[in-house]
Amino acid sequence: MKRFLIALQFLTIFPIRIKSEVNEKDLGASLVWFPVVGALIGAVLAAILFIFSFLPHLVTIALVLIASIVLTGAIHLDGFTDTCDGFLSAKSKEKILEIMRDSRIGTMGAVGITCLLLFKFTILVSIPKDILWKALIMTAVFARWCQCLACYMSGYAREEGKARYFIEHAAGKGVLSGAVFTLVMFILLLRLKGLILFFICLLPVFLSIQFVKRKIGGMTGDTIGAVSEIAEVAVLFFSLAYA
Numbered sequence: 001m002k003r004f005l006i007a008l009q010f011l012t013i014f015p016i017r018i019k020s021e022v023n024e025k026d027l028g029a030s031l032v033w034f035p036v037v038g039a040l041i042g043a044v045l046a047a048i049l050f051i052f053s054f055l056p057h058l059v060t061i062a063l064v065l066i067a068s069i070v071l072t073g074a075i076h077l078d079g080f081t082d083t084c085d086g087f088l089s090a091k092s093k094e095k096i097l098e099i100m101r102d103s104r105i106g107t108m109g110a111v112g113i114t115c116l117l118l119f120k121f122t123i124l125v126s127i128p129k130d131i132l133w134k135a136l137i138m139t140a141v142f143a144r145w146c147q148c149l150a151c152y153m154s155g156y157a158r159e160e161g162k163a164r165y166f167i168e169h170a171a172g173k174g175v176l177s178g179a180v181f182t183l184v185m186f187i188l189l190l191r192l193k194g195l196i197l198f199f200i201c202l203l204p205v206f207l208s209i210q211f212v213k214r215k216i217g218g219m220t221g222d223t224i225g226a227v228s229e230i231a232e233v234a235v236l237f238f239s240l241a242y243a
Contacts, residue, residue, distance in 0.1 A: 002026065007033035011144065012041065013073045028169020031151060034144040035178045039185065041071055042140030046133040053129075061124045064136070065117070076143075077113060079225020081105055083212075084112030086222070093216045097158060100222045116229060123236045128243050134189040135239040139232045142198070145182040146205050146231035147224050148175050153209055154219040163221035193242055201234040 002020055007030040009016040048067050052060045069077060086100035088108040099106070105113075127135055151170035156163065186194035208230045212223045219227075 003030040004033045004036070006030035007037045008040075011037045011075075012071055024165040025169050027165040028151075028167075028171065029174065031148040031166060031170055032174035032177050034148050035141045035181045035185075038141040038144030039137065041068070041144075042137030044071060045136045045140065049133055049136065057129075058125060061121060065121055065124065068140075076225035076228040077116075079222040080116060080229040081109040081113045082222040083226035085109040087212075087215060088112070093157075096216055097220070100220065116233070119233060120236065123233075123240050127236070127240050131239060131243050135236060138186055138189055138194070138197070138239070139235040141182050141185050142201060142235050143228045143231040145175075145178045147228050148178050149205070150209050150219050150224050150227045154213055155217070157216045157218035157220050157223075161221060163219065163224060166224075167219055190242070197235070197238055197242060200238050201231065204234045205231050 002018060002022070003026055005016050005018050006022060006026055008014060009018065010030070011034065045064050045068055048064050049060060052063050055063075082100040082102075085102070085106040085108050086096040089096060089099055089106075091099065124132065148170065151163075151167045152172060152175045154167065156167045158164070183195070183198050186198045188194070190197060205227060208227050209219075212219060212227070216223070
C-alpha cells in the first residue's frame with residue numbers, strides 16, 4: 001500500500017500522507033503502480049466528460065483538458081516544456097542539461113507547449129463521444145506505464161536529481177506487470193483493436209526514448225515527462241484514426 005501511495009502522491013495533486021519512512025527502493029518499486037494511478041486519473045477525466053456533457057462539446061473538452069493538467073500538477077507538461085527548450089537549442093549535452101534545469105521558459109518551450117495543447121484539444125474534439133471516454137482512460141494508463149518503461153530502458157543522465165532513484169531502482173518485473181495491466185485495459189475497452197492500438201502507440205514512445213538517450217545519454221525527470229506527453233498524444237491520435 002505504501003508504494004501505491006508513493007505513486008499516487010508523485011503523479012497527482014491529491015494530499016497523500018505517508019507515515020512510514022520512504023527509501024530509495026520504494027521509489028523504484030512504486031513504478032508498478034503508475035498504470036493503476038493512470039487508470040484512476042483516466043476514470044476521473046471520463047467522469048468529468050459525462051458530468052459536463054450537457055455543456056457545448058468544445059466547453060466540455062476544455063474542462064477535461066484543464067482537469068488533466070490540474071490533477072497532475074502539470075508535472076509532465078513542465079518536463080515537456082523544459083525538454084523542448086533543451087533539445088531544440090542545438091547545444092552540447094552539458095548545455096542541454098543546464099538549459100533544462102533552468103526554471104525559466106524559453107521560446108522553444110513556449111512554442112512546444114502551445115502546439116502540444118492545441119494538438120491535444122483538436123484531437124479530443126475530433127474523437128467521437130462514444131469512444132472518447134475510452135480514449136481518456138487508455139491515454140492516462142498508457143502514458144504512466146511509458147514513464148516506467150523510460151525509467152527501465154535508460155540510465156540517469158545527471159549525477160543527482162529527483163528522478164534518479166526511480167530510474168536506478170526500476171525493475172523489469174514491475175515494468176512487465178504494468179505492461180500486462182495496460183494491455184488488459186486496452187483489450188477490455190477496444191477488444192482486438194485495443195491490442196493493435198497498444199503496439200502501434202509503442203513505436204513513437206520507443207523512438208522518443210532512443211532519441212533522448214542518443215542526445216544526453218539517458219533520462220532525466222524532464223525527459224520522462226516529455227515521453228509521457230508523447231505517449232498521450234500517440235494514444236489520442238491513433239484512437240482518432242481508429243474512430
